[in-house]
Amino acid sequence: MGLIENSEWLQQIQNIMQLSGAVVDLLDLQGSSVAICLEEGWDIAAQVSSVAQLCLDPHYRTLEGFRILVEKEWIGFGHRFSHRSNLNANSQASGFAPTFLQFLDVVHQIQKQYPMAFEFNDYYLKFLAYHSVSCRFRTFLFDCELERVESGVAAVEDKRGSLTSHHKSVDTISDDENIYPGGRISSTYQGPNLGQSVFDYIEKQHARSPLFFNFMYTPDFEHPVLRPQSHLPCLEVWNYYLDEDLHYGPSYDPEIIQMDSQQEEEAEAADGINKSRKIVSLG
The missing domain is CATH 1.20.5 (Single alpha-helices involved in coiled-coils or other helix-helix interfaces)
Incomplete structure (x- = not known):
């Protein structure tokens, strides 16, 4: 526990939750507009924005909605996955910065406090955490969509159009089919290196078995906004960091297990x- 305290990991999780909670209160209670603009805050802006939307809108707590949230706030806006995960030669000196992992950890903390509010389970978050650095899926490769297209793992026409009917009222100044890249393959391009989206894979697995489904899921539409506790005693160390699943085999690669x-x-x-x-x- 001393090592955990010295890392100040939970304090960072707490800070993200507190900032997100302030955004939620401003939007929900005061009806204010919020512009997230943090100095040197490219990463934390994505974290705070994503967590706030997750707490405000129950749609983002579904399997479909969470996919949209990640594609919109992280993939579409060009989070530098390879750079932050230290996966390319240019980022070797900067070290590993687990920005996306922190976001998933915060979602885990909220899910623990509201176990019936999420359609997906904890394994779903662990699956994303593992494959965000596994390099198996194109979703988390490189630092932007342009690099994915230039490297051949994604096609130019590969647009998901993530704004579903739930978001039709949003003025995007564009048609829905050309908004957020990184999702379902709609291209006719079949290059040798064209990769698979992790969310496409999850949807296929979910159609076969409830591997990622939370059987306690009971959305409360009368009280849709979540206000999780961010005090340190309310937070816990995610067992994703502690379990030795990989010692017994690749638990996040179902095909190999099968x-x-x-x-x-x-x-x-x-x-x-x-x-x-x-x-x-x-x-």
């Missing part, structure tokens, strides 16, 4: 057949 299970079943079946043959030969 492959291992099939191999074990085939080995057990083969062993059973061999035992049966021995029994027959002895008889």
Whole structure:
């Protein structure tokens, strides 16, 4: 615990929650407009804006809505995922800055306080946290959409149009099909390096099984705004940092788990057949 206190990680989580809470109060209670403009605050602006919207609008607490939120506030606005995660040569001297991970941690803290307000479960957040640095999906590669297109992992026409009917009243000065990139593949381009969106993958998995679904999900539309406690005693160290899941296998790669299970079943079946043959030969 001493190492955790010295890192001041929970204090940083607290600061993000307090700033987001102030934005929520200004918008909800006072009906004010809020402009988030922080000096040297490119990263924290995305954190505060995302958390505030998550608390204000229950749509962003659904699987579909959270995808829209991340695509809009992080991918569409050009968060420097590779630079902050120290994944390219140009960022080696700057070190690892877990900006997106902090955001997911804050969502985890809010989810713990309001377990019935979220359609997705904690594993969903852990899955995103793991794959934000795994380099498996194009979603978190490079520092902007232009770099993804130039590298060939995304196509120019790859636009999701994330503003659904829930947001049709927003004046975007554009049609919905050309707003936020980084989502479903709508392009005819089939280059050899075209990557998959992590959210497309999650949607496919969710259609097969409730791997990411929160069975306690019961949205309260009469009281849609969340006001989580940000006092340090109310916060906890996310067990994503503490669990040793990777020691037993890649728990965030379902295909590999399924492959291992099939191999074990085939080995057990083969062993059973061999035992049966021995029994027959002895008889």
